[in-house]
Amino acid sequence: MSASKTMKKIGSLLCAGLVMLLPATVFADYKLNMTPSVTAVGQDIYNLHMIILWIVTIVGILVFGVIIYSLINHRKSKGVTPATFHESATVEFVWTVIPFIILVIIAVPATKTLLAIEDTSKSDITIKATGWQWKWEYEYLDSGVRFFSNLDKASNEARQVKSGKDPRKVENYLLDVDNPIVVPVNKKVRILTTSNDVIHAWWVPELAVKRDAIPGFINESWFKAEKTGTYRGQCAELCGKDHGFMPIVVNVVSDSEYSDWLAKQKKAAADADAGAGKTWSKADLMARGKEVYEKNCQACHMANGEGGGPFPALKGSKVATTGPVAAHIDLVLKGKGMMPPFGTQLNAVDTAAVVTFERNAFGNNTGDVVQPSQVSK
Amino acid sequence: MSDHKPTGIKRWLFTTNHKDIGTLYLWFAFTMFLVGGAMAMIIRAELMQPGMQVVDPLFFNSMTTMHGLIMVFGAVMPAMVGFANWMVPMMIGAPDMALPRMNNWSFWILPFAGTMLVSTLFMEGGGPAFGWTFYAPLSTTFAPKSTDFFIFAVHMLGFSSIMGAINIIATILNMRAPGMTLMKMPLFVWTWLITAFLLIAVMPVLAGAVTMMLTDRNFGTSFFSAAGGGDPVLFQHVFWFFGHPEVYIMILPAFGIVSQIIPTFARKQLFGYASMVYATAAIAFLSFIVWAHHMFTVGMPVAAELYFTYATVMIAVPTAVKVFNWTATMWKGAMTFETPMLWAVAFVFLFTIGGFTGLMLGVAPADFQYHDTYFVVAHFHYVLVTGAVFAIIAGVYYWLPKWTGNMYDEKLGKLHFWLSTISVNVLFFPQHFLGLAGMPRRIPDYAIQFAEFNFMSSLGGFAFGLSQLLFLFIVIKCIKGGEKATDKVWDNPEGLEWTVPSPAPYHTFETAPQIK
Amino acid sequence: MSTGNNSQLESNQRVTRFLLVVVVVMFCFGFALAPMYEALCKAFGINGRFVEIEQGVYDADKAMQQVKADRDRQVTVQFTASRNQNLQWEFRPMETSVVVYPGEVREVKYYAKNLTGKTVVAQAVPSVSPGQAAKYFNKIECFCFTQQTFKPGEAKEMPLRFVVDGKLPKKISTLTLAYTFFDTDQAGTKSKAQVDTVLRVAHNAK
Numbered sequence A: 001m002s003a004s005k006t007m008k009k010i011g012s013l014l015c016a017g018l019v020m021l022l023p024a025t026v027f028a029d030y031k032l033n034m035t036p037s038v039t040a041v042g043q044d045i046y047n048l049h050m051i052i053l054w055i056v057t058i059v060g061i062l063v064f065g066v067i068i069y070s071l072i073n074h075r076k077s078k079g080v081t082p083a084t085f086h087e088s089a090t091v092e093f094v095w096t097v098i099p100f101i102i103l104v105i106i107a108v109p110a111t112k113t114l115l116a117i118e119d120t121s122k123s124d125i126t127i128k129a130t131g132w133q134w135k136w137e138y139e140y141l142d143s144g145v146r147f148f149s150n151l152d153k154a155s156n157e158a159r160q161v162k163s164g165k166d167p168r169k170v171e172n173y174l175l176d177v178d179n180p181i182v183v184p185v186n187k188k189v190r191i192l193t194t195s196n197d198v199i200h201a202w203w204v205p206e207l208a209v210k211r212d213a214i215p216g217f218i219n220e221s222w223f224k225a226e227k228t229g230t231y232r233g234q235c236a237e238l239c240g241k242d243h244g245f246m247p248i249v250v251n252v253v254s255d256s257e258y259s260d261w262l263a264k265q266k267k268a269a270a271d272a273d274a275g276a277g278k279t280w281s282k283a284d285l286m287a288r289g290k291e292v293y294e295k296n297c298q299a300c301h302m303a304n305g306e307g308g309g310p311f312p313a314l315k316g317s318k319v320a321t322t323g324p325v326a327a328h329i330d331l332v333l334k335g336k337g338m339m340p341p342f343g344t345q346l347n348a349v350d351t352a353a354v355v356t357f358e359r360n361a362f363g364n365n366t367g368d369v370v371q372p373s374q375v376s377k
Numbered sequence B: 001m002s003d004h005k006p007t008g009i010k011r012w013l014f015t016t017n018h019k020d021i022g023t024l025y026l027w028f029a030f031t032m033f034l035v036g037g038a039m040a041m042i043i044r045a046e047l048m049q050p051g052m053q054v055v056d057p058l059f060f061n062s063m064t065t066m067h068g069l070i071m072v073f074g075a076v077m078p079a080m081v082g083f084a085n086w087m088v089p090m091m092i093g094a095p096d097m098a099l100p101r102m103n104n105w106s107f108w109i110l111p112f113a114g115t116m117l118v119s120t121l122f123m124e125g126g127g128p129a130f131g132w133t134f135y136a137p138l139s140t141t142f143a144p145k146s147t148d149f150f151i152f153a154v155h156m157l158g159f160s161s162i163m164g165a166i167n168i169i170a171t172i173l174n175m176r177a178p179g180m181t182l183m184k185m186p187l188f189v190w191t192w193l194i195t196a197f198l199l200i201a202v203m204p205v206l207a208g209a210v211t212m213m214l215t216d217r218n219f220g221t222s223f224f225s226a227a228g229g230g231d232p233v234l235f236q237h238v239f240w241f242f243g244h245p246e247v248y249i250m251i252l253p254a255f256g257i258v259s260q261i262i263p264t265f266a267r268k269q270l271f272g273y274a275s276m277v278y279a280t281a282a283i284a285f286l287s288f289i290v291w292a293h294h295m296f297t298v299g300m301p302v303a304a305e306l307y308f309t310y311a312t313v314m315i316a317v318p319t320a321v322k323v324f325n326w327t328a329t330m331w332k333g334a335m336t337f338e339t340p341m342l343w344a345v346a347f348v349f350l351f352t353i354g355g356f357t358g359l360m361l362g363v364a365p366a367d368f369q370y371h372d373t374y375f376v377v378a379h380f381h382y383v384l385v386t387g388a389v390f391a392i393i394a395g396v397y398y399w400l401p402k403w404t405g406n407m408y409d410e411k412l413g414k415l416h417f418w419l420s421t422i423s424v425n426v427l428f429f430p431q432h433f434l435g436l437a438g439m440p441r442r443i444p445d446y447a448i449q450f451a452e453f454n455f456m457s458s459l460g461g462f463a464f465g466l467s468q469l470l471f472l473f474i475v476i477k478c479i480k481g482g483e484k485a486t487d488k489v490w491d492n493p494e495g496l497e498w499t500v501p502s503p504a505p506y507h508t509f510e511t512a513p514q515i516k
Numbered sequence C: 001m002s003t004g005n006n007s008q009l010e011s012n013q014r015v016t017r018f019l020l021v022v023v024v025v026m027f028c029f030g031f032a033l034a035p036m037y038e039a040l041c042k043a044f045g046i047n048g049r050f051v052e053i054e055q056g057v058y059d060a061d062k063a064m065q066q067v068k069a070d071r072d073r074q075v076t077v078q079f080t081a082s083r084n085q086n087l088q089w090e091f092r093p094m095e096t097s098v099v100v101y102p103g104e105v106r107e108v109k110y111y112a113k114n115l116t117g118k119t120v121v122a123q124a125v126p127s128v129s130p131g132q133a134a135k136y137f138n139k140i141e142c143f144c145f146t147q148q149t150f151k152p153g154e155a156k157e158m159p160l161r162f163v164v165d166g167k168l169p170k171k172i173s174t175l176t177l178a179y180t181f182f183d184t185d186q187a188g189t190k191s192k193a194q195v196d197t198v199l200r201v202a203h204n205a206k
């Protein structure tokens, strides 16, 4: 390859690189650039990002331009004799000072934005987000509403290894949950993060909040969404096997929708308490049990109850057929070996329902009906 | 002494010759580069399309973890030590390293440590799957049994690095030929002197971190567990106190290599030698006081966030000075573009891109959006692949004729360069977009909106991986034969290594040269 | 062997010895980071860690005298509870928030019940948010000072007495106190060297 050809290639490659860099700054909505935010602080972060991006782009064009000019013109094949200069106090001083000045220019908006981000005072509602392997638990401290938020069913099925299901056909693949959190628009929402096990991080790009959830400690951050809508995010700190499968969905709604939602949540909680006292029909228990099973048990024991690998089958197993009901309940509540205890996640109705389901599904057909009253904690 | 050397396996097992040991280091590094690269191929294969097609999520995590550990501790660091072994004595006119027997040990620990590290993959419960940063408590309470072997492997790697560093410092301080003052040393020697001090300072801290992990896991202490009064965040502080200087341990020698190559092919003295030395020292110093920029999201007091932002962006100053100096070295030179120069020029461009994104990541409020996304992945691969690895490859082409006595195949070398440079950008540039659009790192599967760029990135990855097999072929071909290299190899290069015959005899500078 | 003369050997040994000392010092420094970090956390409220030194030496009587001076300022204190590693306990604050005057001594209770079939020794770990409020939140009596032993099915109401210091920065009007209960068996903290420092402080309080 001749030198001039080589040079042309270097030149065109660099141009290609810069052209690739430029759209990032120009076509902001083409998913090349940072996601714009629906909060004021998020917009500040976005603007700060754009300032730095433009600065480095311009510096890059200048420096790369000088190098490219030199690569093209200062070549032996052009018959030049090399210069002999090898230092210049003035030049070296100038190009030490210039970057320093640029840094000061960046530091000013950076400081402002940071102070705004860290001002968590005067919040309207507080939500505690607890990271679990691998789901989020939310607790509204002001109203006592609490629930788990798992990866939605369709995504969860499609994401299994060699599931045979096309993720492209799943709406909001890996970014949808069964129970999203709901917050009012234009209200300052304070998010407390902590963890049940390892470190997770609660991140919703459009709300511009990313904060680690650390076991034993609480961290706080906040957002004030200025537009209603559904905003999606993910756990952002490696937390083990299913780190990629614990999304976050925030529904920002109007004040009235929010109070409706809150009332509904409280009623559901009250219903659950009431349901624990009444006697349920087998059909109702089976229907509810199936739901509970799909959400909590299916990942290991599989949809057909046959288990797999280290996970034992329920189909035809002693525990779920001829064994005593009390032992079955106990196992669900307290766990065993690799199986986590579900006692604090499932209420009495859910527990009774899932035990009923497991004793009658997969051809187990024991006919047992387990009532919530049989589940004592 | 004549040019006598023992033969066969014993030569390599018991060698105390700096050139032999340098060769061993370089081959070990290349082997690990291929192993770590194979893991990268598995990662890119899984990420090529949405959905889980190739591996299960836990194994995927093992792959990202091992890929990082192997590339850092098995490939880049040993390769740099290999260069130091081969070139430092020859550049300062010394007959060998100062502590030749220790030199043998520091190398031979490596294959054992490397094997132990890789063997964890086959243990019950799987290999380490907690990322190369092994944050507690995922790496303590929640980690598989194999983690104890991982800890042992890290200890051994640390011993090896520390011994290597002591040797390099002793060599540079005590073994220079008469007249070779510190400020006359080639820049590669300077960068390694500073790197070796960094190693001495931080490898023991890493050893401390894994020791605390070990006692937390097995002996009931709770350095990193809140239950006993400890704190998982402490682990991150200790780790990054090691980890940030570690980044410069990998890149400073790369600066050194590039600073040797560019003047040779520009036929012009390195611009601003003294400021290069000071800039290197400044970067090394700053590397000790910026570590927490890796962990802005753990919830620090705002004053700490501001401090770490300011201190971090300061690193841009000495780094910019270096880039400007390389530019000024090329300016008004009489350049030719043999393979080593191509890689060095690409290094200047692509490392600078990695530097720019590094500056962006250093600004805390913006980092809240970038942190733990593919933007970070793109950033550090630009620094470490198109930075450190490109410099290593440049160095191999540059000194290979001196090592083997034969010229490498220039046509194939250039082909290797173009294939690598194009594919590496296809591989890593789209990852900037992925990160900005919101794709977290270390996930085995992703939302559909990330599909196109991941596909592109995977294609680039496979092409880049295959291109490196061409490199292996070129090196073997050069060892086997080829056009005989002259003593100087290049057009009037500077440095003592070019005053000895090609290939460099087994013993060089047994009588010290006089430096004017 | 081609290493040089005796003086060179000596200087090589000198450099090696010096560097080995540095290595040892830095290894110890790695461990020293643990107490240094703890001290920094306490000084600056990183992670909402408590300022243990303040406990027990806090003069409640003197604090009560300040009450009047601070009547025109109110602080909301929120309480929340978590369990680590899915510890099968019921654990919740009996009041989710109280409004206090700085300097005023208040008592609240947490409720805990062991739902497992075995005796569990657990340690509650406190954390305050925002972090810089931590050093102004003084506990006079707390169930987190010692490990708590719960028999199977045992339930307890556990008191917490605290004072919010009048020096709490003005812009903080709400602070949150979170407790996480860890099963000491699960957390692997059988030898509780660090818990003991907490205990010692608690002893001083008596």
Ligand SMILES: [Cu+2]
Residues within 6 Å of the ligand: A131, A132, A134, A199, A200, A201, A235, A236, A237, A238, A239, A243, A246
């Ligand atoms: Cu997570």
